[in-house]
Amino acid sequence: MRAGTERALARLPQLASRIGAWQEVPRLAATEVTAVVTGFHPLWRTVSAEDLTWIDQTSTHGTLRTWAALTTHLQNVLLTTADAVADRALLGRLCQRVAPPL
Template sequence: MAEAIGQAMAAEGAVCVFGDPGRGKTAAVRMALAEPPAGWKATWVPVPVRPSVAGMRRAVFEALGLPGRFPHTSALADAAVAEALGQARVLVLDEAQRLPGPCLEYVQSLWDHPGTRITLVLCGAGSERALARLPQLASRVGAWQEVPRLTGAQAATAVTGFHPLWGTVAAADLAWIDRSCAHGTFRTWAALTTHLQNALLTVADAAVDRALLRRLFQRIAPPQ
C-alpha cells in the first residue's frame, strides 16, 4: 500500500484501493499516509451518502479546512479549493464507491486543474466499479490496489501496527485470535480492540488471556 501510494505521489497520479467490506482498506491507507513526505499533506474527504456535485464541492471545501463560510457560488468555491490544492496534497476519497459519474467528473476537474498538485486515492468496497462510470478517469489510475483477506501472519503485522496493545500479546495468541474470531477481517480486529481496551479499563485485574478473549468474541459474533 505504502509503495503504491508513494509511486502515485511521485507522479501526482491516482490509486484505487478496493476489496471486500471489512478488509481494512481505510486503516491501510491511514497507516501508509501516517507520515507523508516533506512538503506533502494528506486530506481525507468523506463521501456523503447519495452525493451530488454540490455536496462534494462542500465536502472538499470543509475537508481542506478553508477559512470563512462556504462561498455562495460554485465559481468562488472552486477558486478557493483550487488555490488550496496548489500545494502538494494527497486527496483521499473514502467510500468512493458512492460516487456517481458527475461527482467523479468534479473530482477529475480538481486533478486536471493546471494550478493544482494532487495525488488521488479513491478508497472503498466497490470503488473500482464506481470508476467504471468514468472511463477517462479510470484509464489514468496508476495503481489498482486490492486489499484481500489477511493471512494469519499479515493480521499479526497489521494489528500490532494498528494499536500498541497487540504488541503485548504473544504471536501464538494473535494467530489463535485470527483463527477463532477475526478470520482475516480487519474490521473484526478493530472491534475486538475497542472491547479489549474497555475491558482492561473497567475490569479490575483484567489480563489479556484466552478466557477474557473468548468472552469478547461473543460480543463481536452476530446472534445465531
Template sequence: MRLYAPGAHLVSTRQLGQVAEALTHTVAARGIACVYGDPGHGKMVVVHQALRLLPRRVPVHRAQVGVKPALPQLRAALLTAFGLPAAHLTNRTDAADRVLIEALKEPGVLVVDDVQRIAAPELDYLRLLVDASTTRTSLVLCGAGAERTLARAPALASRVLTRQQVPRLDASQVPGVLRLFHPLWDAVADEDVAHADQTCARGNFRAWAKITSHLYPVRHRDSGKNVDRALLAWACSRPGPPL
C-alpha cells in the same frame, strides 16, 4: 463504524499499497476504478488513505447514496458531493446535468461508496456523465460486491480501467497490524492472536476492531490484566462472528 478504543491508529498495510498504486494510475489516466471486497475488509479506509497519498493532491468529492436511489436521489447525491445546490437543481434535469458536467471538467476524484446499492439504469447515468468529452474527473466506485454490481451495467463496466480487490488480512499479517493499530496488542502472544483469527476474526479487520473495542475497557479498568486466550475468546463472543 463507531468504536470505543482510545489510542487506536490508522494502519498502513500491504492492501493500502496495492490500492494506492491502482488509484495513482487511474487518476493519472482520468479513468474509472472499481475497488471491491467483502464487508469489513476496510475498503473505504484504504481508499481514503490512498487518495491522500497521491503524488499531487487533487480535490476529492465523496457521494453518499441511499439504498436503490432513483435518478433524482442519485443526482442529488452527486450535486451534494460537488458542493452544488442539490435542493434547487435535483428536479431540474437539464440544468442539473449541465452543472454536473461542468463540475466534472475540473481534475479531481469522485468517490461513490456503496455502489452496490445503485441499480443498473442509475449506473448508466454515471456512465453518461463520465463519457462527456470534457470530463477530467476520475471516478472511483467502491463497495462490497461492486464488481458484481458492475456486471449488471455492462456499458459502465466496459469503461473501468482498474479493478482492485481489498482482501482479508493474511494470517501472517494480523499480529503486526494489530500492534500498529492499538498498543493493547503489544504484549499479546502471537499464538493467541493466531488462534482468535482462525476461530473468529478470519482476517476481517472490522472484526478485529470490534474485538479491540471490547478489550479496551477491560484493560483500562485493570492495566495488569493479561489479554490471554480466555479473554480473547470472551471478546470474540461479544460481536459474534464476522460475515
C-alpha cells in the same frame, strides 16, 4: 437544517452517513495478521503471537473490521476492570461478542 439540505441528503445518501466512498480492504493472510494487528494498535503488542493466531483462526478470519471491534471491546474491559488481563479466557469471551459462533 438549512433550506434544501433535506433534498440534497435525499439525492445523495452517502452525505447522510458522511461516507463518500467505501474502501474495500481484502482479508489479511494468516502470515500477515501478527505484523498488521500489532501495527494497528499497540494493545496487541501485549498479546502473544500464538493468541493472535488463535483469535484470527477462531473469530476474526483476517477481517480488519472485526479486529477493530475486538480492539474496542478489549480496551473497554482493560480500562474499566482493575484486575483484567488480556489472557485467552478474556479474549475468548470478547471474540464471542464480536464474532459469535455460527
